[in-house]
Every structure is written in C-alpha cells, then in structure tokens.
Amino acid sequence: xxxxxxxxxxxxxxxxxxxxxxRELVYMAFYVTDHATHFYAxxxxxxxxxxxxxxxxxxxLGVVRKVGLDIGKQVIDCRARNHHIIKxxxxxGVHPAAGQPGGWSKPVSEEERKEIExxxxxxxxxxxxxxxxxxxxxxxxxxxxELVTSDIYLHKTYYMGTVxxxxxxxxxxxxxRVVDPEGKEFLKYHPSEYTKHIAEHVxxxxxxxxxxxxxxxxxxFVDGMDSGVYAATPLARLNVADSMATPKAQEHYERFFxxxxxxxxxxxxQPVHHRLATHWARLIELLYAAExxxxxxxxxxxxxxxxxxxxxSIKGEGVGSVEAPRGTLTHHYITDDKxxxxxxxxxxxxxxxxxxxxxxxxxxxxxxxxxGKIVEEGILNRIEMAFRLYDPxxxxxxxxxxxxxxxxxxxxxxxxxxxRSFKRG
Amino acid sequence: xxxxxxxxxYWAASCGGCEIALVNINExxxxxxxxxxxxxxxxxxDTKYKDIEALPDGDILITLFNGAIRTTENEHMAKLxxxxxxxxxxxxxxxxxxxxxxxxxLSTKKDVFKTCYLDNPSIDNPSGITPQTETNVPEGKIxxxxxxxxxxxxxxxxxxxxxxxxxxxxxxxxxxxxETVLNILKSGAPLPPKGTVLGGGKSSVxxxxxxxxEDKKITGFRRTYEFIPNREQCLLEQGVVCMGIxxxxxxxxxxxxxxxxxxxCYGPPEGVLDQGAKMVAALGxxxxxxxxxxxxxxxxxxxxxxxxxxxxxxxxxFYKYSLPGSIMKGRVS
Numbered sequence: 138x139x140x141x142x143x144x145x146x147x148x149x150x151x152x153x154x155x156x157x158x159x160r161e162l163v164y165m166a167f168y169v170t171d172h173a174t175h176f177y178a179x180x181x182x183x184x185x186x187x188x189x190x191x192x193x194x195x196x197x198l199g200v201v202r203k204v205g206l207d208i209g210k211q212v213i214d215c216r217a218r219n220h221h222i223i224k225x226x227x228x229x230g231v232h233p234a235a236g237q238p239g240g241w242s243k244p245v246s247e248e249e250r251k252e253i254e255x256x257x258x259x260x261x262x263x264x265x266x267x268x269x270x271x272x273x274x275x276x277x278x279x280x281x282x283e284l285v286t287s288d289i290y291l292h293k294t295y296y297m298g299t300v301x302x303x304x305x306x307x308x309x310x311x312x313x314r315v316v317d318p319e320g321k322e323f324l325k326y327h328p329s330e331y332t333k334h335i336a337e338h339v340x341x342x343x344x345x346x347x348x349x350x351x352x353x354x355x356x357x358f359v360d361g362m363d364s365g366v367y368a369a370t371p372l373a374r375l376n377v378a379d380s381m382a383t384p385k386a387q388e389h390y391e392r393f394f395x396x397x398x399x400x401x402x403x404x405x406x407q408p409v410h411h412r413l414a415t416h417w418a419r420l421i422e423l424l425y426a427a428e429x430x431x432x433x434x435x436x437x438x439x440x441x442x443x444x445x446x447x448x449x450s451i452k453g454e455g456v457g458s459v460e461a462p463r464g465t466l467t468h469h470y471i472t473d474d475k476x477x478x479x480x481x482x483x484x485x486x487x488x489x490x491x492x493x494x495x496x497x498x499x500x501x502x503x504x505x506x507x508x509g510k511i512v513e514e515g516i517l518n519r520i521e522m523a524f525r526l527y528d529p530x531x532x533x534x535x536x537x538x539x540x541x542x543x544x545x546x547x548x549x550x551x552x553x554x555x556x557r558s559f560k561r562g
Numbered sequence: 563x564x565x566x567x568x569x570x571x572y573w574a575a576s577c578g579g580c581e582i583a584l585v586n587i588n589e590x591x592x593x594x595x596x597x598x599x600x601x602x603x604x605x606x607x608d609t610k611y612k613d614i615e616a617l618p619d620g621d622i623l624i625t626l627f628n629g630a631i632r633t634t635e636n637e638h639m640a641k642l643x644x645x646x647x648x649x650x651x652x653x654x655x656x657x658x659x660x661x662x663x664x665x666x667x668l669s670t671k672k673d674v675f676k677t678c679y680l681d682n683p684s685i686d687n688p689s690g691i692t693p694q695t696e697t698n699v700p701e702g703k704i705x706x707x708x709x710x711x712x713x714x715x716x717x718x719x720x721x722x723x724x725x726x727x728x729x730x731x732x733x734x735x736x737x738x739x740x741e742t743v744l745n746i747l748k749s750g751a752p753l754p755p756k757g758t759v760l761g762g763g764k765s766s767v768x769x770x771x772x773x774x775x776e777d778k779k780i781t782g783f784r785r786t787y788e789f790i791p792n793r794e795q796c797l798l799e800q801g802v803v804c805m806g807i808x809x810x811x812x813x814x815x816x817x818x819x820x821x822x823x824x825x826x827c828y829g830p831p832e833g834v835l836d837q838g839a840k841m842v843a844a845l846g847x848x849x850x851x852x853x854x855x856x857x858x859x860x861x862x863x864x865x866x867x868x869x870x871x872x873x874x875x876x877x878x879x880f881y882k883y884s885l886p887g888s889i890m891k892g893r894v895s
Contacts, residue, residue, distance in 0.1 A: 148787060174585070178606060196607045198595050210589065217588040228820035229813075230586055231579040231730050235820040238787050243820040336686035339679050342697040342704040348684070355686065448787055469683060475874040476787070482682045 138164050138309070139457040141236030143468040146329070146455020147476060148238040148448035155441035156240025158433055161309045162253065163226050163233065163241075164459070165430035168308060169260045170219040171462045172371075172423040176267065177212045180416050183522050184275050188284070195518070204270070215263045218256045225249060239446035247440050254434040260427035261385070268389055268420050275417075276396070286397065289504040290412040290523060292360045292493055293318040295350060295367035298374035299328075299460045304405075305382040306374045306425065308460040314377045315350065318362055320407045324352070328458030331467050335484065347492045348484055358496050366496070369464030369489035370527060371418035376408035381421070383428035389421045412497055412523065419462075451476045461486035463527065490527045497523035567623035567747065569594070570602035570614075571653070572643055574629030574636035575663040575713065580654040581605040583730035584626070587737045597744055598623075611639075617646050624743065626653040626726075630663045630886065631714040635707035644720040649753075651760070655729040657716040659829050660886025662729070664713045667885050667892025668877055671711045715887045724754070726761040729827035729883055732813050735761035762812030764832040767824045771806055771815035773797065779850035783872040786822060797823045798848070803879055808834070808841035827883050836889045838880030 138160060145152060152160070177185075178197035186199040194202070201209030220230040226243060227233025235242040245253070275281045284290075300314045301307040313331070315324040326334055337346040338355045349355045349365035356364045367373075375394075381387040394406035397414065401407075433439055453476075456469045464486035471480040501523040505516055550556050571584065581603070585591060594600060602609045602622070625647040631637050644650050655661035666674055679685065679692045695708045716722050726739060739761045746753060754760065763769065775796045784801040791797055797804040797818060804823035806815065810831045817824050830837035851865045873879055881888055 144787075174582075178585070198600070201592075206592075209592075213589050213591070216585065220586055224816070226820070228816045228822060230733070231582050234817040234822045234825075242786075242822050332683045335684055337684050339685070339687045339691045339693075340697075341691050341694045342699065342706060344693050344706065344709070346679070346685075351686075445790060447789065473874075476785075477875045477878075480677075480682075482684060484684060 138236070138459045139461070139466045139468040140470075141238065142457025142459065143455040143470045144236075144238035144457070146457065147452060147470055147472050148455075149450050149452035150239040150446050150448040152240040153441075153443050153446050155244070155438050156237075156444040156446070157310075158436060158439055159226065159241040159243075159245055159444055160236070162245070162430060162433040162439065163223055163235075164309055165426045165433065166219040166222040166253075166256075168426035168462060169264075169423060169430065170216045170223075172419050172426065173212060173215050173219075173263070173267070175462065176416060176419055176423070180419075183518070184281060184416070188518055188522060208270075211263065211266070215260065218259065222253055222256060225252075237445055238448050240444045242445070244442045244444045245440050250434060250440050254431065257427060257431035257434045260430060261424070264420065264424035264427045265385070267423060271417055271420055285413040285417075286411055287504075289501050289519075290497060291410050292368070292412060292496055292500065293362075293410050294360045294364070294493055295323060295353075296373035296376040296408060297367050297369040297465055297489065298377040299458070299465060300325075300378060301382065303382075304377075304379035306378045306422070306460070307382065308422075308426065313458070313465060315367060316377045316408065318360070318408065318410070320376070320402060320405060324350070328467060329456040331456065331458070331469070331484070337484070337488075345488060345491050347495075348489050349492065358492060358499065360493075360496060366492040367489065368493045369486065370415050371422050371462075372409065372412065372415040373464070374460060375418045375421065379405045381425055383425050383432070385428055386421055386425035389424060393417060393421060412493075412527075415527070422462075463487045464489045487527065494523070494527050497527075566597065566599040568602075568621060569598035569600045569624050569626075570622050570643065570647070571600075571605075571626040572602070572628070572639055573605060574627070574639065574657070574716075575632035576629030576654070576656045577662075578605060579730040580626075580628035580656075583654075583728075583733055584736060586733040587740075588733070590737050590740075594740060597740075611642075614642060614646055619645050620648050622647040624649045624651060626651050627716055628653040628657050628730075630656040630660050631710070631716065631719045632663055632666075633707040633709055637710075637719055638707075640716055640720045649723045650716075650720065651724045651726060652716040652722045653726050654731055655727060655827055655829065655883045658725045658727055658887065659884040660713050660715050661827075661883045664715075664884075664886035664892075665878070665882070667712050669893070671709060675709075712892055713886050718886070723756055725757075725759045727759060727810055727828040728761070728813060731761055732816075734814075735812055759810070759829075759832065762810045762828055765811050766831045767806035767809045767811050767813065767815050767818075767828065768796075770811045770813075771796075771818050771824075773818055775799070778848040780845075780848050780869075781850050781852070782869055785874075791821055793821055803841075803845075803873055805837075805841060805880075805882075807844045808837050825882050826880075829884055829887075837884045838876075838888060841880050 177200055182195040182200055186195045186203050223233055224230040227235045295315055295317055297313060297315045299307055299311045301311045312325050313328055317323045324334055334351055335348050336351045337348045339346055350367055353365035360366060375390060381390045397409045399406045399409055451474060454471050458467045466486045467484040469482040470478050472478050498520055501520045505519055602614055625643045627643060627650060631640060652658045656663055675692045680687060680690060695706060697704045773796045774794055778799055780801055782801060783803055786802060791800050791802060802823045805826035806824035809824055809826045810828040813828055826837055830840055834840045849869055854862060885892055
C-alpha cells in the first residue's frame with residue numbers, strides 16, 4: 138500500500154474516493170489477519186503456552202493444544218476469511234496485484250460487499266474474543282501481569298504513529314505525529330517530509346540501519362528525552378493518539394491506559410512505556426481495524442465503479458506511507474521520464490524500532506541478571522521475548538539465531554569476568 | 563507407534579510470504595501437524611540451528627527451502643539441510659529462480675551497499691561505514707554472515723530434488739503437493755523423477771485464463787497505468803505485456819482476474835529453459851509492424867524499435883522473477 142501511494146506521487150495523480158476506500162478496505166482485512174497471526178502464532182505462545190515451556194511446545198500448534206481446537210479453528214477461520222477478501226479484491230492473497238497509481242484495478246461488486254460486511258462483523262466479534270482471552274490468560278494471571286508491568290521491558294522513548302485530523306490512529310492516511318517520553322507532541326509532519334525529520338545511523342556489525350529523530354540526533358542506545366531513539370509500534374500508535382476512531386476500540390483504549398495507571402494530561406493519557414503491553418495494544422488495534430473495516434464495507438461509495446483516476450503525466454518522484462502492522466512504513470521513489478524507478482529508499486516498519494529492540498534486549502538481560510540473582514529458567518526465552526513483541530519477522534529471527542553466531546548470554550561479575558554462560562544457537 | 567516423518571521449512575533470502583502461503587492452507591495445517599513432525603521452521607517454531615546439527619543425516623523426510631542464496635548463512639543452511647533431509651524441495655520463486663532478491667544481480671555488491679548505506683535521502687553516515695563480516699567491540703568480536711557478490715538459486719548451491727513454483731506458491735497447490743506425498747507414503751508408490759516441478763501445471767497461464775483470446779497482432783504496447791483494460795479480452799491482445807504466455811500454469815490466472823497482467827511468478831512453462839527468452843520470442847511472433855511492401859530495411863528496423871521502445875524495462879519485465887536462474891544470471895559486464 139505504501140508503494141502504490143508512492144506511485145500516486147510519481148504519476149502526480151489523486152486516487153478517486155472509491156479507489157482509496159477499496160485500498161483501505163483491503164488493508165483493514167490485511168491488518169486483521171496480520172495482527173491475529175502475530176498475536177496467536179508469533180508472540181502469543183510466550184504467554185499462552187508460557188515463557189518457560191519447552192521450545193517444542195512454544196508455538197502456534199502448542200497454542201492450539203493449550204486453548205483447545207475450537208479456539209484454534211477460530212483463529213484459522215479468521216485468517217482464512219480475511220485472506221479470502223484480499224485475494225478477491227487484490228488477485229493474490231500474498232503480494233496483491235491490484236494496486237494502481239490513481240486507485241485500484243478492480244471495483245467491488247454488491248455481492249462481494251455483502252460478503253465483506255458479514256466477514257467484518259465476524260472480525261469485530263473475533264477481536265472482542267481475543268481481548269477477552271488476553272484478559273483471562275494474561276491480565277488475570279498475577280505472574281504474567283507482573284511480567285508485563287515490571288520494569289524488565291520498560292523504555293522511556295519518543296513514539297511515532299500516523300493520526301487523522303483529530304489525532305486518532307489511522308493506519309492508511311494522515312500526518313505523522315511524534316510525542317516525547319512524557320506524551321507531549323514533539324512533531325507533526327506530512328509523510329512526504331520524512332527526510333527533514335528522520336535520519337538513519339549505520340553500524341558495521343549489522344545490515345539493518347538505525348533511524349532516529351534528526352532534530353535530537355543519534356546519541357547511541359539510550360532512552361529518554363535527549364535521545365533521538367523512537368518507537369513506531371502498536372504501543373507507540375496508542376501513545377501518540379488522543380483517542381480511537383471507533384467506539385469499541387475507544388473503550389479498550391481507555392481501559393488499557395487506566396490499567397497502567399496512566400494519568401490524563403491536557404486531555405490525553407501519558408504514554409505507557411512497558412514494551413510487553415505492545416501485545417495488548419495490538420489487540421486493541423485489531424478491534425479498531427475490524428470496526429473500521431465494517432464502516433468501509435457499509436459505506437455506500439464502496440461499490441462505486443469509479444476506482445481509478447488515469448494519470449496524464451509523470452512527475453517522477455513520490456513518497457508513500459502507511460502504518461504497517463509493525464510500524465510506520467515509508468516508500469520513496471524517483472523515476473525516469475517513463476516512470477521507471479531509478480532510485481528507491483524505504484524505511485521499513487521494523488527498522489524504525491531497531492534501536493529500541495537492541496535496547497530492550499540489553500535491558501531485559503540487565504534486569505534478569507543482577508548481583509547474586511540469576512533467573513535461570515527460560516532466561517534466554519525471556520530475553521528473546523524482548524524481540525518478539527516488536528516484529529514477527531524478528532520473532533522469527535530470534536527463533537533462528539544464525540549457526541555461526543549463537544545467542545550467548547555471558548554473565549560477568551562486577552570485575553568483568555565471565556562467571557556463567559548460557560548458549561542457544 | 564512409528565515416529566511421524568519429519569518436515570522442516572527454512573527461509574534464506576526471502577520475504578516471509580512463503581510461510582504465510584503455507585499457513586494459508588488454513589485448517590489443513592492441522593492435518594499437516596497430524597501427519598508430520600513439523601519440527602523446524604524459524605518463522606513459526608522455536609527449534610534452533612543446533613537442534614538441526616544434532617540430527618543424523620537424512621533424518622528429515624522433507625525440507626521446504628524458500629529464499630535465494632545471498633549470504634554465507636543462507637549457503638551454510640542450504641548445505642546443512644541438504645545433508646539432513648531425504649528430500650530437499652526448492653519452495654517458491656526465490657529458491658527456484660532467484661526472484662525479486664535476484665534482481666540485485668543487475669548491480670554489483672558495491673552498488674547495493676552504496677545505495678543502502680552511503681547514498682540515499684535519509685542516510686546519516688559521515689564516516690562511510692558499511693557492514694563488515696567482523697567488527698571488534700569492547701566485549702569481543704561480532705561476526706555477521708558475509709554478503710555475496712551475487713544471488714544464487716538453491717539448485718546453483720546444492721543438489722535439489724523438486725521445485726515448487728510461485729511468488730509465493732498458491733496454498734491449494736501446496737496442499738496438493740502435501741497430499742501427493744502423503745499418498746506416496748501410504749501406498750509406497752515411487753516418487754516422481756528427480757527435478758520434477760511439483761504444484762504447478764505443464765502448460766502456460768493462458769490455458770487457465772478465462773479471457774477471450776483471438777488473433778494476436780500487436781501494433782504497440784500500453785502500460786497498465788495508461789488505461790482501463792477491457793475485462794473480458796486477452797490482456798496481451800490489448801497491448802499489455804502479460805507474461806502468461808511464457809509462464810507455467812497452476813496459480814489459477816489470478817492477476818488477470820483483477821484486470822492486471824501476469825508478471826510471471828510461476829516461472830517458465832514445462833520444458834522452457836529461459837522465461838525471458840521465451841517471452842521475447844513470443845512477442846516477436848505477434849508484433850504487427852504493418853505492411854512491409856516497399857519499405858526500406860532501415861525503416862523496418864526503425865518501426866520495430868519504435869514498438870519495442872514502448873516496453874521501458876526489459877529485465878524487470880521479462881526476468882522479474884527468474885534472473886539468477888536464467889541463462890544470463892544477471893548483468894554481464
């Protein structure tokens with residue numbers, strides 16, 4: 138979606154209202170399936186099966202075994218029905234083919250709309266069910282609640298997310314809002330101005346880059362007001378918002394901040410800095426995506442045949458941005474006079490969070506290993522959990538740290554000597 | 563009870579779409595779990611590399627390997643999984659042909675690093691740092707996998723038993739392959755010959771495309787952004803470079819269903835070595851340059867050039883998915 142929006146810029150064309158809504162409808166279906174997958178298959182096993190469970194059980198099949206086949210099937214059905222919509226409107230379930238500069242290649246028929254509406258209603262129920270499951274499994278379990286609210290996974294950083302004109306999260310269109318660690322608005326800019334506000338730092342020991350807020354600068358792997366490190370995640374998107382755009386998501390949004398004891402200052406909640414709360418925030422976003430999908434599916438304009446504006450010129454440059462499930466996604470293309478890309482720059486969702494991820498792992502290790510006290514059971518997994526909450530891709534990465542660089546936790550005493558070593562590789 | 567046969571899935575240089583496609587077999591994933599010990603899949607499961615290293619050789623019945631070979635880690639895992647698996651299957655376009663990561667073979671490693679780390683609109687790198695295989699830090703030495711000069715397919719790296727095409731393979735085709743394997747296991751029937759492409763047809767996408775096809779005579783090409791194609795008529799006949807004619811069937815002609823051309827992700831049809839060459843040959847026979855009578859040879863060349871120039875990106879159009887696996891393999895300097 139970010140790429141097709143960048144093409145709108147390259148071809149200097151504004152999508153038709155219906156074309157833009159069809160894109161957004163497909164995107165909400167994608168959000169529902171992606172957030173559901175991340176929660177149940179990739180992040181959820183740590184909670185549902187347990188952080189100390191054997192690795193062979195700590196996966197989606199273990200989740201199904203734990204919660205029961207019926208619930209497992211509900212998750213599978215949710216993924217299936219939303220991928221069905223993506224395929225119906227986008228051609229393919231993975232890598233949809235229907236994006237066009239100026240809109241979408243295929244209009245929605247009334248028959249399709251009815252089916253989508255029905256699916257969107259099921260999605261709302263599924264999101265509510267998932268929030269209830271989170272409540273029962275995590276929030277009502279004192280051990281997990283302590284893990285979520287402890288300072289093991291806590292960072293006070295800046296937060297980024299896309300908001301609408303009322304400062305409510307919008308995954309598809311809007312302005313980029315950045316708030317400081319105390320929750321005060323620090324920046325608000327149009328995505329096309331990203332190079333004024335974001336820069337990327339390079340280290341020789343990693344292929345991934347570290348984006349940071351230009352105005353503050355790269356100060357290394359530290360959090361706080363004076364560090365340009367920011368997070369762009371489901372948690373970040375709730376932290377930059379004044380409220381949610383749909384009623385049920387709003388209720389859960391309020392409950393979320395109240396649970397963490399967050400106070401309202403100037404009409405908005407102070408940010409929640411507990412990174413494991415990202416899983417909860419993800420489910421609130423799942424609910425918003427489902428509710429918004431229903432709004433779009435019942436919008437009279439959604440079946441309009443007018444889904445494309447045909448470009449008449451080639452401008453040669455465009456920036457497109459959306460909130461990908463893992464964070465703000467930016468595509469920037471420069472083309473020749475035939476519209477063939479000659480330069481491209483992407484800041485991919487997870488890249489935004491690389492610095493906080495690096496810090497989260499360090500923090501988790503520091504907190505789990507203290508003088509005279511070592512949390513032995515599941516220590517490696519608890520450190521990996523610091524990764525998993527950000528991105529399934531890196532969730533996966535932590536499931537497979539490369540053979541040549543196994544994850545090693547060296548526990549050193551105060552004079553720097555290694556006193557114990559845990560390995561997983 | 564006999565132990566269930568082991569199934570593993572690995573990703574090298576890829577996007578994760580192949581794993582999503584596997585999970586998109588939906589409720590049948592439970593059947594896979596019932597029939598196999600699905601024991602290694604970094605995207606979904608928590609087993610580690612050391613667990614694979616500890617297995618006896620040939621202990622895994624099937625490995626579905628997706629992703630191209632871009633780094634030393636990709637290569638190491640390809641070799642390790644080859645050794646530990648009875649059947650190694652190149653799963654999807656990246657492993658089979660190189661796919662989108664393989665388009666980097668149009669550039670050198672130096673150019674890739676320059677664009678990524680030194681010269682782009684958001685970079686801040688005054689000291690010109692680029693990733694190094696080894697870096698000394700106060701705590702010790704950090705080693706990361708080395709980045710090769712070019713992208714290779716799985717079969718250019720290790721011996722491959724079968725291929726499953728697609729970017730990604732369509733879920734119904736993945737299930738068809740699983741079912742075939744289950745039937746073979748049950749009946750003891752012989753395996754398909756080595757090198758067989760599984761989960762695809764033997765013909766071209768045109769065979770399964772529902773659009774009306776008539777006489778193909780093209781006087782010029784049009785890009786998809788320029789117009790709204792007729793929804794019934796063959797896209798190629800409307801002047802859109804639709805790769806269906808040079809692409810293996812099996813997907814169900816999904817892209818033409820949403821009024822977009824096939825871009826070739828299922829690779830060349832059975833028996834065709836080079837997808838781009840096949841497409842160029844096909845276009846050669848349907849381009850209509852009009853009446854040649856009395857035209858000078860130079861004018862004929864000019865006319866052909868005019869028509870060909872309406873296709874602005876040859877490599878990206880004809881070799882979008884198949885560059886490393888093609889005859890040329892990449893840019894030839």
